[in-house]
Amino acid sequence: MRKTAPYWVSGFLDLPADAHEAGSRFWENVTGWRRSAPRGDFGEFSTLEPPAGDATLRVQRVFDGVSRMHVDLHVPDVREAARQSLDAGARLLADHASDGYIVTRTPGGLAVCFVDNPGAVPPPPTEWSPTLQSIPDQLCIDIPAHLHDQETAYWSTVTSRPLTEVPHHPEFLRLPAPGPRGLHLLLHRTNSPGQVQAHLDFATTNLPAETTRHLHQGATLLQTHPSWTTLLAPTGTPYCLTTRHP
The missing domain is CATH 3.10.180.10 (2,3-Dihydroxybiphenyl 1,2-Dioxygenase, domain 1)
Known part of the structure; x- marks a missing residue:
């Protein structure tokens, strides 16, 4: 390595x-x-x-x-x-x-x-019920369009990973890693002004149930999509729940 x-x-x-x-x-x-x-x-x-x-x-x-x-x-x-x-x-x-x-x-x-902190063994998803599991498994890097080319080149360089397109979603690029490597990395081209930001994504076996669970903990619903939901934590941090399997 x-x-x-x-x-x-x-x-x-x-x-x-x-x-x-x-x-x-x-x-x-x-x-x-x-x-x-x-x-x-x-x-x-x-x-x-x-x-x-x-x-x-x-x-x-x-x-x-x-x-x-x-x-x-x-x-x-x-x-x-x-x-x-x-x-x-x-x-x-x-x-x-x-x-x-x-x-x-x-x-x-x-x-x-x-x-230089250690890391090698992925944590398991949390089982909330027999039909509901979830885990925070991905960092999404939100990149304004005017910064996209330089920022994506930066991430490919510092991770030593190739940029991989996401089918049917041209606004996303993945940085796949060989084997367990902690959180996945996803690059997201946005139309927002300002600087690059990052948000956390959860994977879950049941998106509606997981959304309800987060709302009960104090999150605010921002947007719903077929394969993900965008929420706002009580402190103002946006994050997403997705249908990816944990």
């Missing part, structure tokens, strides 16, 4: 300080995963720990009042992976390589961390 190729992908839910506790509880409840003890200089980090397998979601308390997601790419060599990303158009935000991570921003403005 190349020193820069990610062996695992995980997502960070960045929650404002005044909504951190309620937001963390919401994500615990909809995933079925328990929050770890806090860590970091200010207790700002925690992990949503599945009962088996390796974690793919973490939570961070932020102080700028904005709910969002950022991406962690787990790599063998954080310095070399970050250097490659800068060559692909990223910008360096913070070098904490001595602590195992480097923070960058993609050409389109999304925060991406290169980290």
Whole structure:
């Protein structure tokens, strides 16, 4: 494996300080995963720990009042992976390589961390009933059309993965990984202005039942489609439920 190729992908839910506790509880409840003890200089980090397998979601308390997601790419060599990303158009935000991570921003403005945390075993879906299972299994990178070409080239470079078209959906590109690699990556061309953003996707065996379950936990329904539903978490973070099998 190349020193820069990610062996695992995980997502960070960045929650404002005044909504951190309620937001963390919401994500615990909809995933079925328990929050770890806090860590970091200010207790700002925690992990949503599945009962088996390796974690793919973490939570961070932020102080700028904005709910969002950022991406962690787990790599063998954080310095070399970050250097490659800068060559692909990223910008360096913070070098904490001595602590195992480097923070960058993609050409389109999304925060991406290169980290050396372990990850190898996918967590199983949570079984809510005999007919309902679900799991957060994908990060969707939402790319405004005017940033699309450079951003998609960046993601193909830093992941060492080819861009693969999605049948009947020209607005999507997949970055398939060989074998288990944490969260899947999906690139989505949008008509929105502004910077690149990321949102979380769940896979579920029963989309209507899973939608109802999330609404009962405090989510707001934004849109419905035949194969996915778009929701808004109580802290203002959009995310989707999909008909992909968990």
